[in-house]
Amino acid sequence: MLLLLLALTSALTGAASEPYSALTDLQKASIETTKDITAKVSDTGDEAKILVLGDSISAGYGMNIDDGWVNLMNQTLAQRESRWQLINASVSGETTTGGLRRLPELLQQHQPDIVVLELGGNDGLRGYPTTKIRSNLLAMTDLVRGADAKPIIITMRIPANYGIRYTRAFEQVFGDVATQSKGALVPFLFEAFALDPELMQDDGIHPTAKAQPLLVDGFLPYLEPLM
Numbered sequence: 001m002l003l004l005l006l007a008l009t010s011a012l013t014g015a016a017s018e019p020y021s022a023l024t025d026l027q028k029a030s031i032e033t034t035k036d037i038t039a040k041v042s043d044t045g046d047e048a049k050i051l052v053l054g055d056s057i058s059a060g061y062g063m064n065i066d067d068g069w070v071n072l073m074n075q076t077l078a079q080r081e082s083r084w085q086l087i088n089a090s091v092s093g094e095t096t097t098g099g100l101r102r103l104p105e106l107l108q109q110h111q112p113d114i115v116v117l118e119l120g121g122n123d124g125l126r127g128y129p130t131t132k133i134r135s136n137l138l139a140m141t142d143l144v145r146g147a148d149a150k151p152i153i154i155t156m157r158i159p160a161n162y163g164i165r166y167t168r169a170f171e172q173v174f175g176d177v178a179t180q181s182k183g184a185l186v187p188f189l190f191e192a193f194a195l196d197p198e199l200m201q202d203d204g205i206h207p208t209a210k211a212q213p214l215l216v217d218g219f220l221p222y223l224e225p226l227m
Contacts, residue, residue: 050086050223051110053099053140054118054154058090061206069215073223076216084223087112095122096136103140107147115144116152120173124158125205130169134176141181151183152222157190189218 052058052070060068070088077084089106091098099119107115117140123133141151155174158167171188178185190207192214193199199211207215 046083048084048114049110049112050084050114050116051106051112051149052086052088052090052116052118053094053103053106054088054090054116055094055122056090056092056206057121058088058118059092059094061092062201063209063212067209067212069212069219072212072216073219076220086116090118093122094119095126095128096120096133096140097123100136100140100143103143107143107149111147112149114150114152115140116154117141117144118154118156120170121156121158124156124162124166124170127162127166130166130173133170134173137173137177138180141177141183144183145181151181152186153178153181153183154186154219155188157188184222186219186222189215192218 058068058070059065060070065071065088068088070086070090074086077086087110089102089110091102096119099117103115117137119140120133120137123136137153141153144151153174155171157171160167162170175185177183193207193211196211199208199214200206201208
């Protein structure tokens with residue numbers, strides 16, 4: 001486990017917990033992009049929906065789903081008396097191909113205002129071509145915009161033992177998709193706790209229940225401009 005954690009940490013070069021002034025230009029642009037989303041949602045007081053389409057990270061792998069970050073985010077929004085609500089459509093083991101296949105029905109069923117795409121990690125761990133991952137994510141952002149919703153892309157990373165060429169190309173996919181789709185980009189959120197054994201499960205990949213509030217804290221600044 002320690003070796004895997006060290007391998008994962010060596011791949012971490014971003015800083016999700018850094019102040020705004022230390023973020024990259026792309027990350028700053030993504031925060032500004034989320035501010036534009038509010039122009040789409042009418043101020044009628046009706047409930048606004050955020051669809052989360054993710055894999056085991058958002059599906060609460062290894063824990064009670066109620067302890068996962070999506071449910072905790074809903075609790076946070078409820079405490080703030082926000083009209084926004086997250087709908088969790090995440091499935092453990094999901095790939096971008098599976099997400100693309102499921103997305104049209106989910107859009108029709110829930111009619112969300114925003115769609116969070118937390119996918120790609122399983123593609124990378126299986127060594128899928130980055131061109132295919134990019135193509136699938138772009139197809140999903142096209143569907144999201146076609147449904148009059150806004151996409152938010154969460155950056156994923158994989159352990160450094162996959163090779164520097166592949167790991168760099170893999171991470172670049174998410175920034176490319178955000179740029180091309182004019183969607184909001186959320187940086188890799190595991191930076192603050194990847195080496196803490198209490199915050200990572202034994203597989204060295206999935207965060208524990210104790211880490212879920214940190215994911216909420218990391219993601220919330222990219223949702224706050226919407227509220």
